[in-house]
Amino acid sequence: MPSKTITFYKFSFNAVTFVMIVLLCTSCSSIVKSSKTATLTTDYCRPNFSYQYPEIVTTFSNHEDSTLIKKFPEQDYALSKNIGILSLLSQYVNAKDPLKKLIAKQKVSDQLMITNSGINAMAAELDCNGERIQQLSNYLGDINNKNIRKLTVGSIILGAAIAVSSSLINNNNTNKAINIGGGAAGAALGLLTLNPKGRKVQMDIQRNLLRNIWNNDNSDKAFPPDLWNILNEKSFSNSGNKSMRETLKERWQLYAFNGQSDAETLKLFFGNGGTFRADDLQTMSNMYNELQASVRSVQQNMQSLMLKINTLNTEN
Numbered sequence: 129m130p131s132k133t134i135t136f137y138k139f140s141f142n143a144v145t146f147v148m149i150v151l152l153c154t155s156c157s158s159i160v161k162s163s164k165t166a167t168l169t170t171d172y173c174r175p176n177f178s179y180q181y182p183e184i185v186t187t188f189s190n191h192e193d194s195t196l197i198k199k200f201p202e203q204d205y206a207l208s209k210n211i212g213i214l215s216l217l218s219q220y221v222n223a224k225d226p227l228k229k230l231i232a233k234q235k236v237s238d239q240l241m242i243t244n245s246g247i248n249a250m251a252a253e254l255d256c257n258g259e260r261i262q263q264l265s266n267y268l269g270d271i272n273n274k275n276i277r278k279l280t281v282g283s284i285i286l287g288a289a290i291a292v293s294s295s296l297i298n299n300n301n302t303n304k305a306i307n308i309g310g311g312a313a314g315a316a317l318g319l320l321t322l323n324p325k326g327r328k329v330q331m332d333i334q335r336n337l338l339r340n341i342w343n344n345d346n347s348d349k350a351f352p353p354d355l356w357n358i359l360n361e362k363s364f365s366n367s368g369n370k371s372m373r374e375t376l377k378e379r380w381q382l383y384a385f386n387g388q389s390d391a392e393t394l395k396l397f398f399g400n401g402g403t404f405r406a407d408d409l410q411t412m413s414n415m416y417n418e419l420q421a422s423v424r425s426v427q428q429n430m431q432s433l434m435l436k437i438n439t440l441n442t443e444n
Contacts, residue, residue: 159403160268160327168264169331173256175249182242184212184353195221199440203363204433210357211243221440233437240434246352247426254337254420258413264329265409272326272406326405333401338415341373342380342398358426372422379418384411 196217197205208214213236220232340346346356358364359373367375381389384397396402397412404412 158327160271160329164267165264165329168260168267169329171257171333171335173253173260174335175253179246179249179349179352181246181349181353182239184210184357200436201432203429204436206361206363207358207429207433210361211239211354213239217437220437236437240430243352243354244427244430246355247423247430250351250355251420251423254416254423257337258416258420261409261416262413264331264404265406265413268327268329268406268409326407328403328405329409330403331401333399336398336400337419338412339398341419342377342394344373355423355426358429359422364426364429372425376419376422380415384415 196208196214199221200208205214208217216232216236216239220229220236223229223232335348335350337350340348340350341359344360346353351359360371362368362371365372365375370378381387385393396404396408397415
């Protein structure tokens with residue numbers, strides 16, 4: 129056998145072996161386990177203590193109600209009601225004794241500070257989760273991109289081996305077999321390049337803040353009670369017909385799940401975790417960021433209310 133042909137056979141064997149290794153390495157969709165995934169799948173964003181929120185008082189007399197309605201715009205009034213300061217505001221507005229007025233205003237300021245602090249704490253946790261899950265998605269995405277590069281290299285080598293075989297092998301049957309087999313392998317590589325299965329990661333989620341929003345259930349008190357009231361108050365949304373929570377849920381349904389959400393998907397995103405792919409994690413990160421934006425938007429209402437309270441003494 130000519131040395132040229134022997135050399136080609138060795139090249140072809142090595143090329144096919146390489147391609148098979150690439151196929152085996154990239155076609156499997158195994159769960160990634162590493163120190164990075166171990167860190168990023170741990171919920172280090174959740175507070176390691178329980179908050180003791182003060183009781184929100186929403187009861188007030190008709191007289192207090194009518195007085196404040198005249199003085200406050202609709203959203204300021206609704207915000208005061210949901211954070212439980214209507215009674216305190218009535219005391220502040222109607223007090224004749226300067227000391228009593230000062231005490232009432234201090235109590236109002238204290239509650240506003242607690243509400244603001246709760247908003248900031250919740251926004252920080254949501255931001256932390258969004259960044260953590262985004263990093264995990266990027267990590268899996270990098271692994272998938274490396275696999276795609278391997279598939280591309282394998283496809284090039286396979287194509288080169290088939291092209292060389294056509295010029296070195298005179299046996300038509302052998303040529304046909306190599307071309308057919310190589311073509312099938314090339315097609316398989318092409319399909320894997322276009323639609324790689326990708327690697328997955330196992331992540332358990334016990335404190336699922338997205339679940340509270342989706343199920344309209346804050347029984348675990350993950351959200352501060354006053355903030356939860358605000359998220360469910362229709363007057364704070366732009367339309368005024370649906371609450372911020374309802375609007376957020378509709379956006380998730382439309383954009384995160386393309387208008388369709390099967391039981392398996394809902395369990396993955398709003399249950400206690402499961403096996404996630406990179407695109408699942410990207411979607412979840414986006415949802416956390418959208419929720420964070422909604423929570424932070426409440427500070428606009430808080431600013432309006434505080435400015436209004438600050439002008440009460442100057443009004444006739």
